[in-house]
Amino acid sequence: MTQQSVRKPRVLAFGTYNVRKHPRVGILIDGLRANGCEVTEINHPLELSTAQRVEILRKPWKLFGFAWDLLGLWRALRRDARAWMRRYGRPDAVLVGYMGHFDVLLARRLFRGIPIILDHMIFAGDTAKDRGAHGLRVRLLNRLDRMAIGSATLTVLDTQEHQLMCRPGDQTMVIPVGAPAEWYEAGAAEAARVAAGETARTNDIVFYGLYTPLQGVPVIAKAARELTKRGLTPHFTLIGKGQDYAKVRTITHGLDNVEFREWVEPEDLPALVSSHAISLGIFSTTSKGLHVVPNKVYQSMAAGCAVITSDTAPQRRVLGDGVVYVKPGDPEALADAIEGLLRDPEALEVAQVKALEASRRFSSDIITKPLYQWILHAMR
Structure with a gap:
């Protein structure tokens, strides 16, 4: 089949995903479109926070509290999917968005014989263990993961470590998380303001996240206190709230250079982060923390910040010299890295340049090329 004879693949992005809160599926959609796919979204977002969705994965019985809303959304998804297929025929592939453990089960029933792609960045069982669960609960959640993966034709993971958690017979593909276009735009806009x-450029430092154990925010808090002992008091902006929030507030009590912001609108976050010199990734020693390259790292690189994160196998393999690495769980090592950048403006600028250069490998069009090729092959 020649390139000229290949029609544009028609892809349905399907599910209760929320791009505003979880940008990953939006990155995949943008990338597939940039590579030549016609992507239609059949999406009825489930208005739950990430923390609430994770809580459902940890405690599936809590799903019943949201069952009425979820079933209503599924009815709407089924109606819209059937109407679309009556009008346009069968799609070439269906993309089930991030945290689609349940949505993929519905997709399997609605789109029989059609390739289904599941973006599976979170393993329910692994997430539960990261937050202290064990025993029967974890086994049940591992079974949920298996049901979801078993319902998909192709499972998309974000790291090789997550790929190895699948079974040998599973058809899988690793696609880095990447960053939405607005993060690159925010970085370019900030650079233009500096040039004009x-x-x-400030020496300010930013972290944003849900304060989950894998993020290791207490390590950041202890590093801020250690820097104060060394006579360094850069301004820290810590954005978000979650499991470790109270602990972090206790550790930083009395530090005037640490600002807490419990919420920033997603639309405002890229510009806010790009105005900081250094952005912080993750620092925990949990099993999950050793398996991921978090979205905040990709986003902060695109925003032009120097990025410091934990020295783990997936991050070093994927990011190369685009970030500054420190030993996981070590606040003194983090303090050393921050001090090294702040006391050497040239090193700070080099780290910012390297981050931006590395980020260009993770634009939506580049990271989705293999997925586009997979869809083309599935059409033959």
């Missing part, structure tokens, strides 16, 4: 003299 409208603003100056």
Whole structure:
């Protein structure tokens, strides 16, 4: 089949995903479109926070509390999917968005014989263990993971470590998380303001996240206190709230250079992060923390920040010299890395340049090329 004879693949992005809160599926959609797919979204977002969705994965019985809303969304998804197929015929592939453990079960019933792609960045069982669960609960959640993967034709993972958690017979593909276009735009806009003299580069430091154990925010708090002992008091902006929030507030009590912001609108976050010199990734020693390359790292690189994160196998393999690495769980090592950048403006600028250069490998069009090729092959 020649390139000219290949029609544009028609892909349905399907599910209760929420791009505003979880941008991963939006990155895949943008990338597939950039590579030549016609992507239609059949999406009725389930208005739950990430923390609430994870809580459902940890405690599936809590799903019954949201069952009425979820069933209503599924009825709407089924109606819209059937109407679309009556009008346009069968799609070439269906993409089930991130945290689609349940949505993929519905997709399997609605789109029989059609390739189903599941974006599976979170393993329910692994997430539960990361948050202290064990025993029967973890086994049940592992079974949920298996049901979801078994319902998909192709399971998309974000790291090789997550890929190895699948079974040998599973058809899988690793696609880095990447960053939405607005993060690159925010970084470019900040650089233009600096070049025009409208603003100056600061020594401010930012972290944003849900304060989950894998993020290791207490390590950041202890590093901030350690820097104060060394006579360094850069401004830290810690954005978000979650499991370790109270602990972090206790550790940083009395530090005037640490600002807490419990919420920032997703639309405002890229510009806010890009205005900081250094952005912090993850620092825990949990099993899950050793398996991921978090979205905040990709986003912060695209925003032009110097990025410091934990020295783990997936991050070093994927990011190369685009970030500064420190030993997981070690606040003194993190303090050393921050001090090294703040006391050497040239090193800080080099780290920012390297981060931005590395980020260009993770734009949506580049990371989705293998998925586009897989869909083309499935059409033959």
